[in-house]
Amino acid sequence: MRNTVLAGAVLAVLATPVLAQSVLTEDEQRAAFAAADTNGDGAIDEAEFAADTITAFVGHDDDGDEVVVITELPAGVQSHAAQVDDDGDGELSFEEVRAFKLDQFQALDVNDDNVLELDEVIMEGPAQ
Ligand SMILES: [Ca+2]
Ligand SMILES: [Ca+2]
Ligand SMILES: [Ca+2]
Ligand SMILES: [Ca+2]
Numbered sequence: 001m002r003n004t005v006l007a008g009a010v011l012a013v014l015a016t017p018v019l020a021q022s023v024l025t026e027d028e029q030r031a032a033f034a035a036a037d038t039n040g041d042g043a044i045d046e047a048e049f050a051a052d053t054i055t056a057f058v059g060h061d062d063d064g065d066e067v068v069v070i071t072e073l074p075a076g077v078q079s080h081a082a083q084v085d086d087d088g089d090g091e092l093s094f095e096e097v098r099a100f101k102l103d104q105f106q107a108l109d110v111n112d113d114n115v116l117e118l119d120e121v122i123m124e125g126p127a128q
Pocket of ligand 2: 061062063064065066067068069
């Protein structure tokens with residue numbers, strides 16, 4: 001719960017399309033988690049996380065040039081994307097996205113077992 005901001009960010013990226021920064025409901029978060037947990041063991045390991053990163057990145061790279069231009073992203077996520085754009089050139093390279101996600105993985109893995117369990121990434125959905 002204290003990880004709300006980070007958790008929201010990582011789940012937004014876990015979810016496809018990437019960086020969809022709208023607030024996900026808990027059900028959507030669970031769906032995103034399940035989609036990333038490809039072997040269904042209830043945890044996201046680094047390989048699954050990396051695979052999800054690639055899927056998400058490719059999902060946004062419409063023209064396949066291996067760069068996601070920030071202005072191609074929905075307006076609501078552009079300010080968030082700027083954090084990922086390490087060199088500030090207005091484009092997200094896969095390396096930038098990967099580095100950002102790796103930081104998130106480590107930040108979210110609060111018990112340091114190198115996998116993300118559901119309770120490490122889930123955040124409470126908006127009250128409804
Ligand atoms: Ca897994
Ligand atoms: Ca592109
Ligand atoms: Ca960049
Ligand atoms: Ca963990």
